[in-house]
Amino acid sequence: MASSDGALARLHQASKSYGKVRALDGVDLALRGGELLALLGPNGAGKTTAIGLLLGLLRADAGTVELFGRDPQAIQARRHIGVMLQDAHLPATLRVGELIRLASSYYPTPRSVQESADLAGVADLLKRPYGKLSGGQQRRVQFALALCGRPKLLFLDEPTVGMDIEARQKLWAAIRHLVAEGNGVVLTTHYLEEAEALADRVCVMARGRVISEGSVDALRARVAMKRVRCSTQLPIEIIAAWPGVVDIDREGTRLCIATEHAEAVVRRLLALDAELSGLEVRAAGLAEAFTELTRDDAVASLQEAA
Amino acid sequence: MSTLAMPRARVINAYLEEMRSECLRYLRNPGFMLPTMLFPTVFYLMFGVFLARQGGEAARYLLAAYGTFGVMAPGLFGFGVSFSMERENGMLTLKRAQPMPPFAYIAAKMAMAMVVAAGVLTLLVLLAVFVAHVPVTGRQIAALYLANVPGVLPFCALGLLLGTLVKGQGAPALINMIYLPMAFLSGLWFPVTALPRALQQIAPVLPSYHLNALALDAVDIVQVQALPHVAMLAAFTVAMSWLAARRLRKVG
Numbered sequence: 001m002a003s004s005d006g007a008l009a010r011l012h013q014a015s016k017s018y019g020k021v022r023a024l025d026g027v028d029l030a031l032r033g034g035e036l037l038a039l040l041g042p043n044g045a046g047k048t049t050a051i052g053l054l055l056g057l058l059r060a061d062a063g064t065v066e067l068f069g070r071d072p073q074a075i076q077a078r079r080h081i082g083v084m085l086q087d088a089h090l091p092a093t094l095r096v097g098e099l100i101r102l103a104s105s106y107y108p109t110p111r112s113v114q115e116s117a118d119l120a121g122v123a124d125l126l127k128r129p130y131g132k133l134s135g136g137q138q139r140r141v142q143f144a145l146a147l148c149g150r151p152k153l154l155f156l157d158e159p160t161v162g163m164d165i166e167a168r169q170k171l172w173a174a175i176r177h178l179v180a181e182g183n184g185v186v187l188t189t190h191y192l193e194e195a196e197a198l199a200d201r202v203c204v205m206a207r208g209r210v211i212s213e214g215s216v217d218a219l220r221a222r223v224a225m226k227r228v229r230c231s232t233q234l235p236i237e238i239i240a241a242w243p244g245v246v247d248i249d250r251e252g253t254r255l256c257i258a259t260e261h262a263e264a265v266v267r268r269l270l271a272l273d274a275e276l277s278g279l280e281v282r283a284a285g286l287a288e289a290f291t292e293l294t295r296d297d298a299v300a301s302l303q304e305a306a
Numbered sequence: 307m308s309t310l311a312m313p314r315a316r317v318i319n320a321y322l323e324e325m326r327s328e329c330l331r332y333l334r335n336p337g338f339m340l341p342t343m344l345f346p347t348v349f350y351l352m353f354g355v356f357l358a359r360q361g362g363e364a365a366r367y368l369l370a371a372y373g374t375f376g377v378m379a380p381g382l383f384g385f386g387v388s389f390s391m392e393r394e395n396g397m398l399t400l401k402r403a404q405p406m407p408p409f410a411y412i413a414a415k416m417a418m419a420m421v422v423a424a425g426v427l428t429l430l431v432l433l434a435v436f437v438a439h440v441p442v443t444g445r446q447i448a449a450l451y452l453a454n455v456p457g458v459l460p461f462c463a464l465g466l467l468l469g470t471l472v473k474g475q476g477a478p479a480l481i482n483m484i485y486l487p488m489a490f491l492s493g494l495w496f497p498v499t500a501l502p503r504a505l506q507q508i509a510p511v512l513p514s515y516h517l518n519a520l521a522l523d524a525v526d527i528v529q530v531q532a533l534p535h536v537a538m539l540a541a542f543t544v545a546m547s548w549l550a551a552r553r554l555r556k557v558g
Binding site for chain 2: 055056057075076078079081083085086087088089090093094098099101102103105106107108129147149155267
């Protein structure tokens with residue numbers, strides 16, 4: 001049963017400490033159907049703890065944790081979810097088909113083994129022992145186990161680690177397919193392009209707190225820095241001295257100017273250099289936004305400590 | 307979309323699938339099967355067949371004792387080692403996150419231990435009947451299975467507890483340090499009465515001693531009241547499981 005605002009799972013003011021370390025500090029998080037939420041953050045930010053709470057692997061010290069309106073430790077709640085953890089070993093001597101068959105048996109109305117295998121792209125591996133597969137193939141098998149029970153909510157922890165580009169693209173397509181069917185997905189990843197390609201919503205965590213939440217575009221927009229590139233005769237030292245220019249670099253024949261006031265800089269460039277060519281203005285990518293956000297947070301923590 | 311009720315038949319199916327997987331998994335694992343099957347059979351072959359003097363009574367004694375010795379291993383190692391490994395390598399975490407019925411994991415390991423125990427016992431009986439020509443009746447063999455196959459359960463519980471105490475690679479060493487002395491002190495290699503008096507006092511607290519009493523009774527070496535021994539084994543199983551559960555709640 002979903003709660004009134006359509007959230008399939010939620011953390012409300014959830015906190016969790018390990019000894020003196022506060023792994024999670026009053027976090028609010030809602031997971032909805034038909035939406036992919038990317039959970040980003042440096043190591044130790046609290047992503048794994050947040051997921052551990054939602055899966056019922058950990059107990060919150062304070063706050064509430066709900067999975068389909070229930071305690072995540074209730075098996076009825078977990079029958080709606082599929083899970084792919086970061087480093088889970090599966091029995092090496094079992095065949096891929098046997099592993100899918102076993103995981104399917106936990107759910108009330110699972111997909112057929114063949115359907116799960118097709119979706120995850122492991123149909124050609126069904127007879128192979130799990131231990132004989134490559135790392136990327138094992139990840140795909142784990143993905144098949146996550147989706148075999150027709151879950152309404154999928155937890156994917158670093159799903160594409162060890163995959164080659166083609167396998168990664170296939171997995172992305174499968175994830176998009178599941179989201180389009182109306183299922184919710186929670187994704188943690190170190191690959192920002194993965195979040196950029198898939199996420200409807202991005203939640204950046206640092207030091208046990210959510211420091212930013214919103215769409216990929218909204219997150220990018222939070223970083224005002226833009227990059228202006230162009231080929232120009234103007235001397236680099238002159239441009240560097242302009243107000244609003246934060247940084248300037250030579251990239252081959254072009255200059256790359258970092259500024260928060262792209263319009264003013266471009267106007268000035270065009271006014272002074274009629275010959276200017278190859279002009280390009282770009283907003284920060286998710287990677288830059290992420291670096292910026294987590295750096296700000298690190299600075300804030302230093303100031304707090306001082 | 308309200309909460310999906312899981313029909314009872316599907317829950318039972320989940321238990322059966324878990325048992326099937328666990329059995330398949332270990333039957334295909336020579337690293338587990340070979341020592342578990344070979345240790346007791348080779349020991350029995352050496353001490354119970356080649357080195358033993360001929361005579362019905364001694365040969366039956368050894369069959370029962372090595373049977374007990376043989377069924378301890380799948381319980382202790384099958385449970386203890388695999389449990390401590392799976393706690394370390396993330397498999398147990400995944401299972402806890404998946405909607406696996408809560409006792410399926412334990413039930414599957416118990417089923418696997420009983421299947422392997424029956425396998426060990428069968429090898430020993432075949433050696434006893436066809437190689438050593440031990441005079442045992444069909445009734446005695448049936449009674450031996452009845453005692454020793456469920457008799458693996460207290461050792462499963464002990465293995466479970468040991469598996470909660472150590473993680474990963476440390477488990478086999480710890481379990482061997484308990485397995486072999488326990489077999490020795492319970493009179494599985496020679497009668498308890500042959501041990502120094504002080505050591506004899508230890509036997510009655512060991513599950514292997516009680517299981518062996520039932521096994522010896524099965525092949526008519528001794529006549530014992532089954533109930534006290536069964537009760538001791540059951541109590542031991544409950545106590546070990548309780549300690550293991552308590553420890554798991556603490557350490558996860």
